[in-house]
Amino acid sequence: MKTELLEDKKHIYQSMLAQNVQISYTGAFDGQVLSVIAKNIEYSLSENPRVNKKMFKIFIELAQNISFYSHEQQKASDGSISGIGTLTIQEFDDYFTFATGNITDKIKIQPVIDKCNAINALDRESLRDYKRIQRKQAPSEKGGGNIGLIQVALTAENPLEYRLIPIDETLAFYIVAVKINKE
Template sequence: MNFDLNQWYSEKIDEDAIFYYKGCIEDQNVTEILSSIEDILHKNNESPKIYKKIFNVIVELVQNLYHHGEVPPELSLPYSKFGVLIMRDEGMQYRISAGNFLKIDGLKLIRDRIDQINTLSSDETQSLYRLILNNDEFSEKGGGGLGIVDIARKSGNNMEYQFLEYNESYLFLSIDVII
């Protein structure tokens, strides 16, 4: 059965969900999302260390959506960047889920990169980060996967991901980061 975005989203929104957003990811939306996240972390009296980690990870996740979140034509949306972001307070940890559509041919690159990062020790993640940072192939928009390495480094946990088949051209990628 093909992926049902609305069902997937509604199942994620339970009493632990302290922030959720689904929709356009343009400049202004990114600013508003980040501002809301800061308000929530302030209200939660989160420690500066965890606060910064969460904010940093969310900056990277949301900007990934901004740069890579595509809109399948079937959705008939009036904008071209679409993404989902959910933050859950699970008591002992925060779970941040980001989701976006991507064309099927992008699957292998992203899956291989996350799988690779998930096998690395923290020292190896640091070495990979430095290698990509100093690599001329890395551009402002990314491309070298520095954002995803940074997320792994800051969270210190493996990323959980799912590729869900939407139609013959598009997949939906969801990534969970635990802090």
């Protein structure tokens, strides 16, 4: 049932991101999948190692967010649980876009949306200050530093774009995207 929801919303997501797709994946964000996609990004996406490194760093943070926080989950045979979501990398003349989507609980996502807005309102120096303040606080229950999205914006050097597509009373499809300039 839940996967059907993702399949349904994925059409909207894919129509938004139909052009120039370089890498696309939908499914569980487990360690093995992360590893394969990470290698593709790190070594073969562009000829500019600086851009590849940025894409790789952004990938790890966004993929980890799906793995930890997606409403849809898959349990592997070893008992480990990974979130299910979707990822698309597009290439244009001057930039790449990196987008991830996953089903989320509307109430749980609100603090994330608030954080996106806070991040987008800050210039780079203020964003670095914000990251340091957040990092000093106690780690989240997943061991994260609560700074993944801040790091994504700093690494991309562009604002975060997000969208929430309502599914029903409680669930929504959450998309976050960011541009990475080629130079």
